[in-house]
Amino acid sequence: SAVISQKPSRDICQRGTSLTIQCQVDSQVTMMFWYRQQPGQSLTLIATANQGSEATYESGFVIDKFPISRPNLTFSTLTVSNMSPEDSSIYLCSVEEYGLAGGYEQYFGPGTRLTVT
Amino acid sequence: QKEVEQNSGPLSVPEGAIASLNCTYSDRGSQSFFWYRQYSGKSPELIMFIYSNGDKEDGRFTAQLNKASQYVSLLIRDSQPSDSATYLCAVIGTSYDKVIFGPGTSLSVIP
Numbered sequence: 539s540a541v542i543s544q545k546p547s548r549d550i551c552q553r554g555t556s557l558t559i560q561c562q563v564d565s566q567v568t569m570m571f572w573y574r575q576q577p578g579q580s581l582t583l584i585a586t587a588n589q590g591s592e593a594t595y596e597s598g599f600v601i602d603k604f605p606i607s608r609p610n611l612t613f614s615t616l617t618v619s620n621m622s623p624e625d626s627s628i629y630l631c632s633v634e635e636y637g638l639a640g641g642y643e644q645y646f647g648p649g650t651r652l653t654v655t
Numbered sequence: 656q657k658e659v660e661q662n663s664g665p666l667s668v669p670e671g672a673i674a675s676l677n678c679t680y681s682d683r684g685s686q687s688f689f690w691y692r693q694y695s696g697k698s699p700e701l702i703m704f705i706y707s708n709g710d711k712e713d714g715r716f717t718a719q720l721n722k723a724s725q726y727v728s729l730l731i732r733d734s735q736p737s738d739s740a741t742y743l744c745a746v747i748g749t750s751y752d753k754v755i756f757g758p759g760t761s762l763s764v765i766p
Contacts, residue, residue: 539701571753580743581699581756630698641687641706642747644754646698 542647561631566611659757678744687747
């Protein structure tokens, strides 16, 4: 499976500021995803990022708050803008690969733990 | 109705026992089903996937799929304390455009 790295691994930020999270994959992938996982909760999909097109956002998430870039097939960034304490969460990058068993499999990066004070 | 539902948990089993984790899904056209394990403070790790009705075994893990009942389960045989984690059921729906995750079941294996 693809090896996924994220930077930063964690950060503490002041409200009103913005943080950009980077996701790097060691192979070319078509589909990349950004998730949020709030404490004690499951994963919530923020958006799907495809190279060469605008990101597709899920209900409740907007581009002004979570702008995403996807400049090539191995890299993506997620920015959390104008942060508030409610944005404190783990942000996870994920990629989809076509597996040997004949179906799509999804793998996750290590996550970025964000705390907003 | 939520798209993917799981046992509310937490589930506690003694070491060496079989742990049974259950998941139901609402999209009858779903084709791909996954189980992820997530240790506290870590990201989800894909441990099993299943596409066809029946059982799929991998070491101590067995995934079971029944599309007619819209039910998928994960059995962990000879449970070990290192299996203590949250297990997330995930499904790719008919639209094939994204994976839907269940709320997760917390498993605790007691030595």
